[in-house]
Amino acid sequence: MHTPVRRVLLIAAAVCAVALAGTAQTAAAEGNGLAATPPMGWNDWYSSYCSVSAQLVELTAQEMAGNGMKAAGYDYVNIDDCWMAPSRDAAGNLVPDPTRFPNGIAPVAAYVHSLGMKLGIYEDAGTTTCAHLPGSYGHEAQDAATFAAWGVDYVKYDRCNIPYTDFPGESEQQVQQTLYTRMSDALKATGRPMIFSMCNPDPGDDPWLWGAPISNLWRTTTDIEDNFGSMLGNFEGTVGLYRDAGPGAWNDPDLLQIGNGGSSLLEYTSEFSLWAEMAAPLIASTNIGTLTAAERAIYENSNVIAVDQDPLGRPGVPISRADGLWVMTKTLSDGSRAVLLFNSTNTAATIATTATAVGLPARRVYGMQNLWTNAVSQTGGGITAFVPGHGVAMFRVSVEPKRHTTKLPPHTVLSLNAADTQLDAGQSTTLYESLTNNGVSDVKKVVLSLAAWPGWQVKPLGRTRLPLLAAGQRFTVGYRITAPASGPPLAMSIFSGGASFDPPDGRHTSSARLGELVSAPVPAPLATADVTTHPASFGAVGRGLAISARGLGVFNPPFGAAQTDSYAAIYRPGGAARNSSAEVTVTSDPAAGPQGGAGLIERDRMTAPKRSPEAVVLYVSGNATVVMAWNASGGGDVDQHTTVPSVTVKAPVGLRLVRRGHVYTGYYSTDRGKTWNPVGTVTVAASASAGRQDVGVFHSSGLSTWTTTASFTNFRAR
Ligand code: GLA
Numbered sequence: 001m002h003t004p005v006r007r008v009l010l011i012a013a014a015v016c017a018v019a020l021a022g023t024a025q026t027a028a029a030e031g032n033g034l035a036a037t038p039p040m041g042w043n044d045w046y047s048s049y050c051s052v053s054a055q056l057v058e059l060t061a062q063e064m065a066g067n068g069m070k071a072a073g074y075d076y077v078n079i080d081d082c083w084m085a086p087s088r089d090a091a092g093n094l095v096p097d098p099t100r101f102p103n104g105i106a107p108v109a110a111y112v113h114s115l116g117m118k119l120g121i122y123e124d125a126g127t128t129t130c131a132h133l134p135g136s137y138g139h140e141a142q143d144a145a146t147f148a149a150w151g152v153d154y155v156k157y158d159r160c161n162i163p164y165t166d167f168p169g170e171s172e173q174q175v176q177q178t179l180y181t182r183m184s185d186a187l188k189a190t191g192r193p194m195i196f197s198m199c200n201p202d203p204g205d206d207p208w209l210w211g212a213p214i215s216n217l218w219r220t221t222t223d224i225e226d227n228f229g230s231m232l233g234n235f236e237g238t239v240g241l242y243r244d245a246g247p248g249a250w251n252d253p254d255l256l257q258i259g260n261g262g263s264s265l266l267e268y269t270s271e272f273s274l275w276a277e278m279a280a281p282l283i284a285s286t287n288i289g290t291l292t293a294a295e296r297a298i299y300e301n302s303n304v305i306a307v308d309q310d311p312l313g314r315p316g317v318p319i320s321r322a323d324g325l326w327v328m329t330k331t332l333s334d335g336s337r338a339v340l341l342f343n344s345t346n347t348a349a350t351i352a353t354t355a356t357a358v359g360l361p362a363r364r365v366y367g368m369q370n371l372w373t374n375a376v377s378q379t380g381g382g383i384t385a386f387v388p389g390h391g392v393a394m395f396r397v398s399v400e401p402k403r404h405t406t407k408l409p410p411h412t413v414l415s416l417n418a419a420d421t422q423l424d425a426g427q428s429t430t431l432y433e434s435l436t437n438n439g440v441s442d443v444k445k446v447v448l449s450l451a452a453w454p455g456w457q458v459k460p461l462g463r464t465r466l467p468l469l470a471a472g473q474r475f476t477v478g479y480r481i482t483a484p485a486s487g488p489p490l491a492m493s494i495f496s497g498g499a500s501f502d503p504p505d506g507r508h509t510s511s512a513r514l515g516e517l518v519s520a521p522v523p524a525p526l527a528t529a530d531v532t533t534h535p536a537s538f539g540a541v542g543r544g545l546a547i548s549a550r551g552l553g554v555f556n557p558p559f560g561a562a563q564t565d566s567y568a569a570i571y572r573p574g575g576a577a578r579n580s581s582a583e584v585t586v587t588s589d590p591a592a593g594p595q596g597g598a599g600l601i602e603r604d605r606m607t608a609p610k611r612s613p614e615a616v617v618l619y620v621s622g623n624a625t626v627v628m629a630w631n632a633s634g635g636g637d638v639d640q641h642t643t644v645p646s647v648t649v650k651a652p653v654g655l656r657l658v659r660r661g662h663v664y665t666g667y668y669s670t671d672r673g674k675t676w677n678p679v680g681t682v683t684v685a686a687s688a689s690a691g692r693q694d695v696g697v698f699h700s701s702g703l704s705t706w707t708t709t710a711s712f713t714n715f716r717a718r
Contacts, residue, residue, distance in 0.1 A: 410439015
């Protein structure tokens with residue numbers, strides 16, 4: 001506990017910090033006095049899309065009131081698109097969908113209010129919403145009055161179908177400013193307090209530059225998907241905008257996906273932590289009734305919610321992000337810092353910073369609380385965690401008087417680190433295991449151990465016990481590890497490190513896990529090509545092939561945007577003659593977006609993408625469709641594409657590419673080759689399809705910061 005004098009000093013320091021850091025934006029925040037801290041609640045979109053109903057909204061409110069979420073701070077229950085009938089009434093009023101909202105919106109609002117919660121609704125600045133229902137364009141005052149009369153407390157306002165041609169000579173951003181200001185004013189004119197949430201995150205909209213005076217939050221990034229790559233993309237697109245948000249005016253990286261089933265609990269924990277550190281709205285977009293206890297525990301973590309809702313309202317600041325290892329610090333109103341260590345890579349890694357680097361004054365000792373485990377400790381300044389790939393560690397670090405901290409255990413960290421994180425079958429490397437004592441007191445009787453999966457050989461290279469590890473010191477043991485002589489094309493093995501030791505308050509244990517990727521080398525006549533910015537891995541055993549890679553793919557939609565050429569391939573040099581055919585089955589394809597994926601590629605020279613024109617790619621994309629893209633113009637890259645309409649495919653997917661001179665036909669099969677469905681027959685520019693070509697399988701994750709592994713079988717080129 002702080003002494004009264006210290007508390008006064010801390011408050012003084014905090015006030016001073018606000019005065020220094022206050023930006024023009026937050027000073028000019030929306031004058032409706034709402035959203036002093038980021039809004040919290042629920043939105044139906046990602047669980048229900050266009051099937052939202054009064055019943056769903058009321059049931060959800062009831063569940064949140066009963067399951068602890070309302071008590072944790074989730075008080076807005078928000079209806080997204082599709083609540084309306086297809087046309088307005090004779091007087092031009094919006095009409096709720098008569099089957100899904102049979103009694104209208106007002107009774108739903110009244111019910112939600114009776115539970116002590118608030119109701120949100122959705123509209124659009126254009127002539128129609130994104131789902132093509134009546135928009136508010138030209139009806140702003142009327143619709144605002146309707147919402148107020150119904151008892152609405154929150155309006156999300158979208159940007160689909162804005163008639164930009166009504167505003168000749170104005171940029172899209174200028175038109176949006178006009179229309180969003182119109183609705184903002186209309187809402188204020190009703191006299192009913194309503195949060196105004198802008199949803200216009202398209203490139204060039206830049207709402208963070210102009211949204212604060214008229215709205216309480218604005219979307220920063222594209223619609224989120226329930227996968228790590230999409231979450232990472234929206235985080236990366238928002239985290240740098242920390243100067244633009246503050247009380248009353250927040251950056252919104254889109255709705256929380258926790259509970260929707262597409263990510264791991266570890267990834268959902270990261271999403272929640274990152275959103276809280278950025279002071280983003282915490283709005284769950286999932287089926288609340290089917291959340292597991294573990295998912296609810298994420299939503300209801302009061303330590304992390306307190307970081308998000310801290311009254312100072314300062315978004316966290318990224319202080320380093322080298323190699324995808326992020327350190328962020330968020331100044332809290334009591335002068336402490338919420339420190340987030342986020343590992344966006346696939347491999348566990350040690351992330352370290354210091355108390356002064358996160359903005360605390362230089363002191364001999366600090367107190368730390370782990371916001372996910374609740375463990376408390378003392379540190380002399382080092383803030384370190386061994387963080388699993390896609391995971392986070394989150395601490396509250398504060399200056400504490402010495403007498404409070406001497407009773408706490410020292411902040412110790414067990415970490416693993418290998419000289420090579422990837423080995424060929426049968427190869428050896430050295431793995432290091434370290435226990436670091438960041439505390440200001442010693443730990444005693446340290447014992448380290450390392451366990452490996454079957455087939456590995458492990459030999460310690462030094463002693464694994466130490467009688468005393470002094471404050472600020474590290475104890476490291478090396479092990480010679482040798483991979484099994486045979487296995488699948490690419491396989492991850494897990495090493496588990498363990499430490500036990502005696503801090504002043506009894507025996508402690510720690511554990512740490514590290515993956516080693518073992519690959520079976522790709523044999524000739526196949527070759528490998530890696531034109532990504534991060535080393536890819538390749539493996540081959542029998543008919544199985546695997547590629548682990550990042551990369552934005554071979555085109556960057558929308559077509560016309562800068563070409564990317566960032567993929568990894570296993571291929572047959574010169575394997576595609578003028579009359580030839582290539583075939584493969586994609587057996588797994590984790591990737592993001594339309595540009596990420598796995599499939600077949602033909603080009604003049606696989607390893608020289610800047611000098612050799614691309615001919616054709618045929619692949620299963622990150623959004624589970626089959627895409628064929630080709631070079632029609634004779635430029636350096638593919639410039640046309642076709643997608644199989646309204647088809648969602650699931651691995652295994654067969655792909656076949658048949659070449660007849662300059663004409664290529666793509667097919668796919670989802671029934672193990674019984675039927676082959678055409679994707680397209682396309683003519684490639686003669687200059688890009690002259691003679692023999694390299695042909696192979698390729699993979700790109702769809703993001704330059706995210707590695708995924710695709711696997712294939714039965715690749716043939718004839
Ligand atoms: C847009 C928005 C989403 C959602 C849908 C509804 O895509 O960005 O958040 O509101 O419209 O149609």
